[in-house]
Amino acid sequence: MEMEFPECPICLDIYGSEESHIKAPKFLDCGDSLCKECLTKIINKIDSEMIECPRCRKEIKKKSNIDDYTTIKDIMRLINSSFNKKGSNEEII
Numbered sequence: 001m002e003m004e005f006p007e008c009p010i011c012l013d014i015y016g017s018e019e020s021h022i023k024a025p026k027f028l029d030c031g032d033s034l035c036k037e038c039l040t041k042i043i044n045k046i047d048s049e050m051i052e053c054p055r056c057r058k059e060i061k062k063k064s065n066i067d068d069y070t071t072i073k074d075i076m077r078l079i080n081s082s083f084n085k086k087g088s089n090e091e092i093i
């Protein structure tokens with residue numbers, strides 16, 4: 001089986017694993033992702049309320065801060081919390 005490494009659809013670089021890394025993946029509201037560097041460029045370049053997803057061309061409301069975008073860590077936290085839902089309301093971080 002072939003392993004597919006996720007890459008940014010704009011710069012085609014493979015995502016970095018660390019959140020502080022410039023190539024760390026950021027997720028848009030449509031569920032698609034691109035690297036922090038490219039998303040930052042888009043945010044800075046486009047002066048409207050909406051940005052277009054480079055993957056699915058959906059119009060997405062622009063967030064003013066790059067850190068407001070969902071990261072891989074947020075996704076992992078969501079997955080963990082849905083896995084650990086069985087009767088306990090302990091929060092998993």
Ligand SMILES: [Zn+2]
Nearest residue numbers: 008011035038
């Ligand atoms: Zn990129």
Ligand SMILES: [Zn+2]
Nearest residue numbers: 030032053056
């Ligand atoms: Zn999309």
